[in-house]
Amino acid sequence: MAEKSKSAMSSVVETIKTIVYALLIAGIFRTFFFQPFWIPSGSMKDTLLIGDFLFVNKMAYGYSYASCPSIIAPGLGIDIGADDFCGFATEKEDRLLGRMPERGDVVVFRHPVTGRDFIKRLIGLPGDTVQMQGGQLFLNGDAVPQQDDGLFRETYEAQGPQGLRPRCANGAVGEGGECVKPRTIETLPNGVSYATLDIGEQALDDTGVYTVPEGHFFFMGDNRDNSTDSRVPQNLGGVGFVPLKDIVGRADRVVFSSAGRSLLHFWTWRGDRFFKAI
Template sequence: MENAPPAEPAKPAEAAPQPYSVGTAPEKPKSEWRDLASFLVKLALIVFVVRSFIFSPFSIPSESMMPRLLIGDYLFITKWNYGYSRHSLPWSLPLIPGRIFGSTPERGDVVVFKAPPTDNTDWIKRVIGLPGDSVQMVHGQIILNGKPVPKQRIAQFVLPLTPNFGRCPTASQSMDAEGNVTCSIPRFRETLPNGKTYDVLDLGLRPQDDTGVYTVPAGHVFLMGDNRDNSTDSRFSHEEGGIEFVPLENIEGKAVVSFWSTDGNANWFLPWTWFTAARWSRIGEGF
């Protein structure tokens, strides 16, 4: 019987395959700060685009547009209605030359604009005169293109005295059923030639209630506040603090809806007062 051949020596075990191929570097751990910075840049870009070209919030700083708008009202304006200019962008960045996709507002539109002559402050007024129109005030009534704008006396405008409306311009003060001191102001309804109606306040004859004839130049509009005796508008020269004729490219957008309103009684450190100070009936009002 022949001897069996000697057994072959055992082969060493093969090394386990590497998780990545030769020459590929291991994945670097992600930086949370880098991801956060990227998110914030994208968010800022979205906000910039939305505020510049779609809609933007605006708060009411004065009584010039009473009774429709009160101090403490917050509203949205749409940005596409009249075209775009550098004033459509935050801080009026000079990225848009002139005015693009431009169109003319309608009489009666409520618009937010950069107030001449400085063009650095946002104001809100109502469009009364368009390019080529003649506008005059005679005894407190608008004469538009030679024809009086109908002005009808309606019920008094009654508003409680609050931190956002603390001074009554008339002597007509009374107490309501809830014990609040209220102010009563004469109110009228105007109707423009295109059928647009809106309410105005008028305390009586003032120097600005009788004016010369204003002829609106091309590319401009004539704007007025609804609170006729408390509005520095196109009736006044720049030397008087007014805005004269407003260039169309200064218009930022059209007021469309109120989304919040407060009477000024809220305290930031008392969250429940954010709700008790809200004027709920004014929220959601359109124009």
């Protein structure tokens, strides 16, 4: 009997050790190499769609406190941010093995106030001036070239686990109707091109001139009229200027994509987006 009890206890210990080792390996992987990220909103359409799953390359720009993993599960009451793991490094401006992000990169960063992960396109570098005039982007006083690229079409319906519905340029189309938005190809001074979407005349289509401070960056969503980004200051609920230390990494490729409310709804998987380059 004693031998059986001892054997059972040994089995439990081995199981616990296996779990601990697995968690350690996963933590090291997430901290230094790649972090999984689900796209929860439509602010980066049509580059990224709600339900896209990707890995964020943390090696691209080096490491800061923001490279530490975060564990957020509201349903379980868990809210552990990167600063909880690596709070000792939050005030350090330099990055270990640091490299500067490039204009046009799609970047994941920690919101400077809330600590939540955001994903946007890098538009303005330190020292740049950024402005929107009539829905057109101006960098350092020059208009960024735009080219009409037809329409982006999607079904007006609940999207993703949050059940978000898209905003449409063609008004209230009703459930199951065709929601469209004009699509434009924008080309930055370094040659990076990408599609932006437009819903119509909005408040942020015309802004003042933003001057990006040293050590900070200016981000915008590709779905311009449906994005909380650097155009709105942090004290008004926006992103504002993002410091280098808050950058997590670069998004390079969509690994998997599901258009449904649940990953288990295999009939909603988007096979054409598997391993799609961003």
